[in-house]
């Protein structure tokens with residue numbers, strides 16, 4: 113029996129995790145579910161998973177949560193606030209933490225799980241983008257197990273040799289990590305058309321059903337840029353080891369190319385329950401509810417290169433990755449603020465990259481050796497992004 117805490121249970125990844133867990137009541141027990149503001153959804157999920165704790169991170173939502181919980185069949189204890197998120201990650205009973213809060217808010221509870229030596233299923237890519245080396249050092253220092261849930265990184269993980277040693281790319285005969293991306297819903301639009309797209313259009317991804325922030329990031333390919341940085345830290349890669357390939361059908365979820373000419377790809381229907389199930393059951397396999405891939409229905413199977421003109425955010429991420437930890441922290445922070453402003457219709461879709469570039473270029477790089485410094489740099493970048501947004505809108 114594996115005991116699991118799900119951070120961000122009310123989100124797209126959280127709900128898919130519960131779906132997989134509910135298929136295997138003999139293998140998994142839920143210790144805690146966390147949510148921020150969607151109280152009715154959180155308590156409804158608690159009713160079907162029977163956790164020991166339900167955590168509401170937004171303190172303003174506590175009164176409502178108390179009331180909804182008291183009227184439900186759920187016997188869970190209600191906890192509130194950010195410190196409670198950390199507590200349900202490091203509790204002795206917990207084996208595994210699904211890190212599926214969106215954005216920088218996921219950093220501290222994920223680090224709490226790492227420092228408690230848990231098995232961490234990482235969906236929250238932003239925490240690794242922000243804290244990179246410090247995060248990986250903590251995984252090693254505290255003996256945590258880190259398994260990638262992001263579909264591309266889960267695919268790479270499946271295509272690497274089982275005995276892969278961190279950073280030993282050449283020693284394993286690997287020539288390239290091919291990170292695939294669909295190109296999002298606007299792949300056919302030109303620059304002028306892009307400036308007029310709405311949040312509703314950006315959130316309607318052709319292949320994946322995801323939360324709002326990652327949907328906008330997928331449309332701008334910021335998501336692929338964050339994943340570039342994520343891949344670097346997860347597998348100990350250099351920028352030259354990673355190549356981004358556009359593959360609009362999202363059937364291949366990423367590939368590893370070897371020196372002998374072999375390319376190993378991981379394929380499947382675009383459904384996050386596959387990487388979630390693999391993370392939960394690793395190194396075994398369990399059923400996930402995902403339909404098997406039917407090759408007879410796959411019409412197109414195409415690949416191309418993403419250009420800088422069309423996808424500036426991807427290239428800003430690659431540039432930040434080269435500059436180092438503070439650059440990736442402030443780019444991530446700027447992007448969170450810019451995406452939020454786009455969703456509130458304060459700036460246009462193409463303004464997101466302008467905000468990101470300005471913040472990346474105006475704040476100087478500095479050496480980051482602690483989570484505290486990272487959070488300070490994140491706050492500085494958010495303030496700068498807000499200034500840029502006020503000037504634009």
Ligand code: NAD
Nearest residue numbers: 120121122123124125147148169213214217235236322323
């Ligand atoms: P979502 O928006 O659907 O859900 C986000 C979750 O985070 C919710 O449970 C919400 O309550 C919680 N949350 C939001 N703000 C919070 C805060 N300030 N404090 C605490 N909790 C907060 O997002 P999602 O699509 O499920 O994505 C979650 C993470 O997984 C993101 O980092 C995303 O990049 C990553 N991811 C998602 C997918 C996907 O298919 N959805 C795929 C790969 C990676």
Ligand code: MG
Nearest residue numbers: 262263264339
């Ligand atoms: Mg992904």
